Amino acid sequence: MRGLRLGKTESYLLDVVEREGCCHLTLLDPENLDRDALARTVRTAEEQGTDAFMVGGSTIWSHESYDVAVRTIKENTSKPVIVFPNNVNAVSRYADAIFYMSLLNSLEWWFLLGAQIHGSFLVKEYGLEAIPMGYIVFGAGSSVAVVGRVYPIPEERPNVAAAYALAAQYLGMRFVYLEAGSGAPEPLSPRLIKTVRSVLDVPLVVGGGIRNEEQARRVVESGADLVVTGTLAERDVGALGKVIAAVKDAGSRKKSRT
Secondary structure (H helix, E strand, C coil), rough: CCEEEEEEEHHHHHHHHHHHHHHHEECHHHHCHHHHHHHHHHHHHHHHHCEECCCCCCCCCCHHHHHHHHHHHHCCCCCCCCCCCCCCCCCCCCCEEEEEEEEECCHHHHHHHHHHHHHHHHHHHHHHHHHHHHHHHECCCCHHHHHHHECCCCCHHHHHHHHHHHHHCCCCCEEEEEECCCCCCCCCCCCHHHHHHCCCCCCCEEEEECCCCHHHHHHHHHHCEEEEHHHHHCCCCCHHHHHHHHHHHHHHHHHHHH
């Protein structure tokens, strides 16, 4: 029986975490940027030190337009480009990998397992590297929460989120992603992140609401292994560099303590 090996992109992400203490991912929603703006944003984000790009959004996007966006990103960066799918049509042959996610606190079978079943042969046909991920969404009013029909998990009950995350690990998912929601007013609380981190052996990804250096540092110090910023990259790519620098500084400090 053939053993499953880690792919090139997943190995790269894990190596960055191991070497630097934390990895930064820039999330881009093609619906919010035209092709020229997308290319400029990608080049600037790479210059500022981001480690990889995620491509996705919460609303519907045509397959053809999504392919154009992924190709544009690939043409303007040497970093890995990872599909962050909202549905089956958000799968592109031009990406390096795909976060093969289950929205763990969705009330819809489709987002738990349905879309994954329907898209599995497409991922295989395209030769995409599939990275299994458990996805947990907070913020009931965010786009992803509404579209994904999530069951709200209260931040003040971090053990509930930790139970979801640990179940993802036991089911074989190799990353867990805590999402505050696109445009969230604040990042997830340090208490929540610390509690989830304390039960996991797999890398923890945290995103949403991170707009400045201090917030980025707190997220890393609380236990995030990978930090995702999206809205900031679209609205103020110049400020993104300060956040990336803060992520790298906090990661280095965390690494020196271990």
